[in-house]
Amino acid sequence: MTDDRYAIPAQEFVLEEEIKKSRFITILFRCQSEQELKLALTNARRDYPDARHYCWAFVGGAPKEMVNCGSSDDGEPSGSAGRPMLAVLQGADIGEIGAIVVRYFGGIKLGVGGLVRAYSGGIKRGLPQLETDIQLLKDEATITCDYAQLSDVEYVCNKYQTTIEGKEFSEQVVLNLAVPKSQKSALTQDISVISQGQLQLIFKDK
Template sequence: MAESYLIPEQTYTFEEEIKHSRFITVLFHCDSDESFKCVLANLKELYPGANHYCYAYVLAAPDDQVAIGSSDDGEPAGSAGRPMLASLQGAEIGEIGAVVIRYFGGTKLGVGGLVRAYSSGIKQAVKLLPTTLKQIRYRVELACDYAQLKDIEHFVSKANAIIEDRVFSNDILLTIAIPKANLSTLNQDLATISQGKLQVKLPQ
């Protein structure tokens, strides 16, 4: 599994006219069914009265084959949603949703023409879409003394990791989300303040 992948940094809209039909392609960050449905509903309000709102999404890593979906939304079967999904997967961007809004211009394109039209917007838009690198983080736990907390917070930040939870009792139990590649660096820093006693390990 990839330890990092590109995701959309912001929403991007691309519009073109093909044989008098207006095609509006919207790409956006999306990591759950709920967030996708919310964006789709908002786009239907933003672009009312369109003939079709075809879509595709990849909710996880670009090579994920489970968290994916698409819809032709009334276009001929296989002419919109699946070509859109193939274009998204070919772009190798994760956590991405795409909606293509079509206002019909009176000229039928045929199945082949529709496949090209719905793919075209995505292929052009992904080249211009601002992206950012997402690193996969793994959850680990670390118990430390109160006196060590400030140093550990500094080391965690330095390792591009995040403290997700703190449980205070006789000592402090930290839940840390960290990229695998930065684990050894964090352990080296922890060793300097604990004579090698503090260490984090990935769950088996």
Template sequence: MTESYSIPDSNLLIEEEIKHSRFISFLFHCPDQDVMKLTLTNMKQEYPGASHYCYAFIAGEPNEMVNIGSSDDGEPGGSAGRPMLASLQGANVGEIGAIVIRYFGGTKLGVGGLMRAYSSGIKQGISQLSLRTKYIRYPITLECSYAQLVDVEYLVALHDGVILAKAFSDKVDIRFELAKDALADFNTHLATMTQGTLQVKFTV
């Protein structure tokens, strides 16, 4: 299993005219399906009156097979969403969404022409897209004193971890996530800060 993968670091817009039709391809970071829906709503408001708003997304790792989807939005079946998704899958980029907006120019392109047109802007965009690395994080549970809490929170942030929850009783129970590569260094810092009283391990 891969421990990291590339995701979009910014949005990108590519605009083309193909046989009098205007194609606007928008690539963006898409960590879940809600972001896909919201972005599609926003693009419909920004580009009103278009003939079609086709989309594809991979809401997870590049080889994700569950949280993926596509839509032809009225174009002939398989002529838009599927080739768009195939272009995303071939890019080896995760958490990525694409919306292609078409303003029909009067000339029919045929299924083959549509497949090429709907994937054209995505292929161009992927080669220009700014990317960053996402590290897969794993859960950890840690019990510490109130006095140690600030130091532990600082260490989690320092190692690019994410705190999920905190429960307060006579002690503090912290649930957080950390990348595998960060664990050894995290424990070294934790031992130094707590005089060796605390160490952590993954709960999976």
């Protein structure tokens, strides 16, 4: 992927395996925050009741995200589930991804090494089968135009894959935009051309 885009899960994927009589169910899904992860975890507990463990990990932003991410061993030995799961996700070159691995204990202990292989292995085997979409990295901007200019501005925004996230109507129209990083220069130039230099994009400072 280029610097301004990355892959994200298109839909949920589930992989079920039996390892030494324990049942492991790996669920991969789109996840942008810990709040979304916890919602998915609630659904997993509903769909797979009475399991022994519900271990999880997520990367909430771009691939290799080191801030908006997290993991849990959920009662397994420390470092045997959540962290190995997170390491696989961070190395997958897929962003906004969550993983939950549900374990029904089969009576045979796997040891720490066996648990690491079981919890991370399901994700490794599931990732190549996961359907993905493309997420564009975007910057926030605003533009103020007259009502007569609105249709032209909307046309140019659509041309450059810019999302209009809000409109405020008063004497003029204020548009809140999400502009793909790779399109900023071209969009700015086209806006200037169609308005004969009257309109200006104002990008939000990060």
